[in-house]
Amino acid sequence: MSKVLVSDPIDQAGIDILTQVASVDVKTGLKPADLIEIIGEYDALMIRSGTRVTQEIIEAGTQLKIIGRAGVGVDNVDVPAATRRGIVVVNSPEGNTIAAAEHALAMMLSLSRHIPDANASVKRGEWDRKTFVGAEVYKKTLGVVGLGKIGSHVATVARAMGMKLLAYDPFISTERAEQIGCQLVDLDLLMQQADYITLHIPKTPETTHLINAKTLAKMKPTARIINCARGGIIDEAALAVAIKEGRIQGAALDVFESEPLGESDLRSLGKEIILTPHLGASTTEAQVNVAIDVAEQIRDVLLGLPARSAVNIPGLGPDVLETLKPYMQLAETLGNLVGQLAGGRVESLNVRLQGELATNKSQPLVVASLKGLLYQALRERVNYVNATIEAKERGIRVIETRDASARDYAGSLHLEATGTLGTHSVTGALLGDKEIHLTDVDGFPINVPPSKYMLFTLHRDMPGIIGKLGSLLGSFNVNIASMQVGRKIVRGDAVMALSIDDPLPDGILTEIVKVPGIRDAYTVTL
Ligand SMILES: NC(=O)c1ccc[n+]([C@@H]2O[C@H](COP(=O)([O-])OP(=O)(O)OC[C@H]3O[C@@H](n4cnc5c(N)ncnc54)[C@H](O)[C@@H]3O)[C@@H](O)[C@H]2O)c1
Numbered sequence: 001m002s003k004v005l006v007s008d009p010i011d012q013a014g015i016d017i018l019t020q021v022a023s024v025d026v027k028t029g030l031k032p033a034d035l036i037e038i039i040g041e042y043d044a045l046m047i048r049s050g051t052r053v054t055q056e057i058i059e060a061g062t063q064l065k066i067i068g069r070a071g072v073g074v075d076n077v078d079v080p081a082a083t084r085r086g087i088v089v090v091n092s093p094e095g096n097t098i099a100a101a102e103h104a105l106a107m108m109l110s111l112s113r114h115i116p117d118a119n120a121s122v123k124r125g126e127w128d129r130k131t132f133v134g135a136e137v138y139k140k141t142l143g144v145v146g147l148g149k150i151g152s153h154v155a156t157v158a159r160a161m162g163m164k165l166l167a168y169d170p171f172i173s174t175e176r177a178e179q180i181g182c183q184l185v186d187l188d189l190l191m192q193q194a195d196y197i198t199l200h201i202p203k204t205p206e207t208t209h210l211i212n213a214k215t216l217a218k219m220k221p222t223a224r225i226i227n228c229a230r231g232g233i234i235d236e237a238a239l240a241v242a243i244k245e246g247r248i249q250g251a252a253l254d255v256f257e258s259e260p261l262g263e264s265d266l267r268s269l270g271k272e273i274i275l276t277p278h279l280g281a282s283t284t285e286a287q288v289n290v291a292i293d294v295a296e297q298i299r300d301v302l303l304g305l306p307a308r309s310a311v312n313i314p315g316l317g318p319d320v321l322e323t324l325k326p327y328m329q330l331a332e333t334l335g336n337l338v339g340q341l342a343g344g345r346v347e348s349l350n351v352r353l354q355g356e357l358a359t360n361k362s363q364p365l366v367v368a369s370l371k372g373l374l375y376q377a378l379r380e381r382v383n384y385v386n387a388t389i390e391a392k393e394r395g396i397r398v399i400e401t402r403d404a405s406a407r408d409y410a411g412s413l414h415l416e417a418t419g420t421l422g423t424h425s426v427t428g429a430l431l432g433d434k435e436i437h438l439t440d441v442d443g444f445p446i447n448v449p450p451s452k453y454m455l456f457t458l459h460r461d462m463p464g465i466i467g468k469l470g471s472l473l474g475s476f477n478v479n480i481a482s483m484q485v486g487r488k489i490v491r492g493d494a495v496m497a498l499s500i501d502d503p504l505p506d507g508i509l510t511e512i513v514k515v516p517g518i519r520d521a522y523t524v525t526l
């Protein structure tokens, strides 16, 4: 039975799903050294933001197949290190969207009305109504930095509260921004004009200290800034100075450069700053959502199924997965087959996506083809995660083409591998939406389902050749399950595809090519 380690507090709903397929250990608060010591026993690791999954931990996790982050940000996981090791990293991209957006809105209103300090004052026994005079957000301008899932929801609610909306997001279209009611502007203008600025971007090298002394200097002295995205997007030292010197009105932070927040000038500021301990996702609803979402993906991967929100498998989102799932096995089978036909070292693989597969969304089929191609060399060590890197490291050039006009089947896949021993091609499609059929080998039309053991011959189409091959196989005690000839013209070149019940005995291929008319023979195990 598989073993899963849960190293941060996760809702029980997630644990219940994991226990359907694995034995689950919940060990929270582990020190990195303790985690390194035990991680080698586990097939999966489930975390929130508390565990830092470093390269060292990943390397010690020799059995790890999947790391599940119950939340959005995977910046606490060394994703490149996991990818190199073929470990799937999954997250829950939407489970806590509403929770994080509502936290940002709560921060904005709390800042405006000094709610935390007013509350603390009443609890101290005071009744001070002068100190806590606030400001309305109605008709004020909100600048949203990052108009993705959380930013859009914040904008939608803020609009309903009567706020004017500016947004900065270089990766979204003006039309999309307008749909949400935002005017798309550059960061400078947003910093200068907004009364409230809220950050909803990932932390990347480009966004680290995006908000610094220089950008803070552009804000109105009455403006406030909110960060419920990631610590480090704001330069905390510069922010503390800007608030202390009254150059901006205030800030609300849920996330910090280093968590938990240690010694910091931010702590000494008064009612102009609100600090919460990374609570954006901390609602009962969000914790159930992310726990279920990620636990289901861990369960699926442990059962050998693809994950719907893998961050290191290109393009395998839930919508894409639904359509492509049946074709993934086809792509792997064809990759494995063409690799064996090509033999030797493959130098290039041309993947042609045909018919309804000729869309950008079919890119995962290229990865699946590579996984199949590399299977003979790497066996279980190759997967959807590392197939592209492994191919690149082996110098395999991958060419992806599309042909929407190919209409023999709803969708079909054509693979051509060129290697040190020559070029071979295979085409396949699905019959009845799920049964894999080979429809072409080396340009000769056939129609056979692949089987575990197969023999392909390239021969001259002439009387008696099938009989001779049958007798030869019989003399080696090889039982033929099915046989089909593909040819373009009568008595021209042809391909024979045979499904056989057992692996071919050693030495038989040299005998097969001695049969008059047979030029080449290839044995394949799928
Ligand atoms: N505080 C919490 O507990 C909490 C909870 C959930 C998410 N988050 C964080 O909130 C942030 C947003 O999450 P999301 O789900 O909305 O992500 P998302 O991917 O849906 O949206 C991010 C947006 O940022 C934009 N973006 C990327 N780089 C940018 C840049 N340099 N400048 C401007 N825009 C840029 C993208 O185009 C995208 O539209 C993430 O950092 C996530 O980790 C925090």
Ligand SMILES: O=C(O)CC[C@@H](O)C(=O)O
Pocket: 048, 049, 050, 070, 071, 072, 073, 074, 096, 278, 280, 281, 282
């Ligand atoms: O696990 C948490 O509570 C934080 C999650 C949040 O930061 C996220 O990126 O999803």
